[in-house]
């Protein structure tokens with residue numbers, strides 16, 4: 001899966017990454033933007049539209065391209081973490097006849113329980129629709 005990144009979005013991604021002052025071997029070698037340092041794999045969107053997952057610290061496996069569902073998850077989380085709403089526009093359009101996801105009600109995120117540390121609801125990308133907000 002490869003996203004077509006409009007020039008305006010590319011400029012926003014470069015500005016956010018520059019403001020963070022962040023770079024690593026993946027951002028440099030792949031011309032990529034860190035979307036989520038993650039509790040699991042770090043995830044990136046490359047300037048040419050690929051989503052990469054870095055699980056080297058966890059599994060020792062090399063950086064790999066995300067599956068289509070993983071890629072949607074990464075974009076949804078990345079939009080939240082970077083504050084760049086334009087990332088949502090990269091996602092595949094809702095197919096005709098698709099139903100709004102029952103679990104997240106189309107919000108892409110699902111909240112459950114309470115985080116003992118912050119007292120706030122724990123929120124993750126919806127496991128039912130993988131962040132699409134709809135099910136086909």
Ligand SMILES: [Zn+2]
Nearest residue numbers: 101104126129
């Ligand atoms: Zn959902």
